[in-house]
Amino acid sequence: MANKRLIAIGEALIDFIPDKNGCEFYEVTGFSPKLGGAPANVCGAFARLGGTARLVTQLGNDPFGDKIMRELADCDIDTSCISQTDKANTALAFVSLAEDGNRTFSFYRKPSADMLLSPEQIKEEWFENVFALHFCSVSLGDFPMKQAHYRAIEAARKNGGMISFDPNLRFQLWDDPDELKKTVLEFIPFSDILKISDEELEFVTGENDFKKGIPKLFKGNVKMIVYTCGSETAYAFTQNNASASAAHKVSVKDTTGAGDGFIGSFLWKLQELGITAQTLESIDEREQRACLDFANAFCAESVQKYGAIPSYPTLETIRQQYRSL
Numbered sequence: 001m002a003n004k005r006l007i008a009i010g011e012a013l014i015d016f017i018p019d020k021n022g023c024e025f026y027e028v029t030g031f032s033p034k035l036g037g038a039p040a041n042v043c044g045a046f047a048r049l050g051g052t053a054r055l056v057t058q059l060g061n062d063p064f065g066d067k068i069m070r071e072l073a074d075c076d077i078d079t080s081c082i083s084q085t086d087k088a089n090t091a092l093a094f095v096s097l098a099e100d101g102n103r104t105f106s107f108y109r110k111p112s113a114d115m116l117l118s119p120e121q122i123k124e125e126w127f128e129n130v131f132a133l134h135f136c137s138v139s140l141g142d143f144p145m146k147q148a149h150y151r152a153i154e155a156a157r158k159n160g161g162m163i164s165f166d167p168n169l170r171f172q173l174w175d176d177p178d179e180l181k182k183t184v185l186e187f188i189p190f191s192d193i194l195k196i197s198d199e200e201l202e203f204v205t206g207e208n209d210f211k212k213g214i215p216k217l218f219k220g221n222v223k224m225i226v227y228t229c230g231s232e233t234a235y236a237f238t239q240n241n242a243s244a245s246a247a248h249k250v251s252v253k254d255t256t257g258a259g260d261g262f263i264g265s266f267l268w269k270l271q272e273l274g275i276t277a278q279t280l281e282s283i284d285e286r287e288q289r290a291c292l293d294f295a296n297a298f299c300a301e302s303v304q305k306y307g308a309i310p311s312y313p314t315l316e317t318i319r320q321q322y323r324s325l
Helices: 040-046 063-074 144-158 177-190 200-207 210-217 258-272 285-302 316-321
Strands: 004-011 013-018 029-034 053-059 082-085 092-097 103-108 129-138 162-166 193-195 222-228 236-237 242-245
Touching: 004 040, 004 144, 004 258, 013 063, 029 040, 029 063, 029 092, 040 053, 040 063, 040 129, 040 258, 053 063, 053 144, 063 082, 129 144, 129 177, 129 258, 144 162, 144 177, 162 177, 162 258, 177 200, 177 316, 193 200, 193 258, 210 222, 210 316, 222 258, 236 285, 242 285, 258 285
Parallel strands: 004 053, 004 129, 013 092, 053 082, 129 162, 162 193, 193 222
Antiparallel strands: 013 029, 092 103, 222 236, 236 242
8 A cells, every 4th residue: 555646636826925924925025935836835745744645737848837746756756747838937926924824825827827728738647556546626617637637536536546625615616706706616526535624615505514514515426525614623423433533722923725634644654554445435434533633733833834835744744743643
């Protein structure tokens, strides 16, 4: 199990992090460029813990694309399935941070290189020895990358991998919220694991009470739902059981990449426990709770620092700070 890889498909971009919190965009006087994009972050979390991770995306043939390639490699993320193109630039996202570390985004992505990755570019051999394929909704708009996701999901499942989906809603990237909802609902049944936040539940299910909303999400292949509530409790549900884990109370500097770190570390812990796509449905409450506890500890360390992947802790750090894990 240990040498099977996590593969993520979707956007890799540059997050421009502001030099101060708690102000409007126009008040920011400087931004620092940081590697970002949810699929890249999930790979970063998995790799930081010692796992094997591969990213499938497309970047612009430009300095930002070169920077991302270099930094992914520095993070021990396999870049062999990343292409670069002259047809569009690398995606950029300018971030504004509130006093509590929460973010708003301004995207430069009309189109960006990742959106143009076509299904014909996806090779089935990329998915040999796959543990899990992870994806989000940012790259599921009406452009070639959506079709590339279908191809990747098919290849990963054919090779025995579990499918992990985090909608990771970014409303400003969609002209029509109804189209976003329709697309998320279209892809949920393809997933074995669905991660959804308290802020997303009502939009996706029409229910603000998770006891009513969560059951609506068990569609198609869905075997587990991971439900996160920011700085509060995180939950995991299967058709047979439920587990909960309270978040650690820490001083938050930046939540950028926190949700990605959560699911990346959750998937890493699943692999450490020997859980596969074939055994996920029979996971017991103790194992579920262990994954939640581990992911909460991972996030607690991450949000005390700035950025996404640079803030992610190593396995050694986690085990020093949280002896029971």
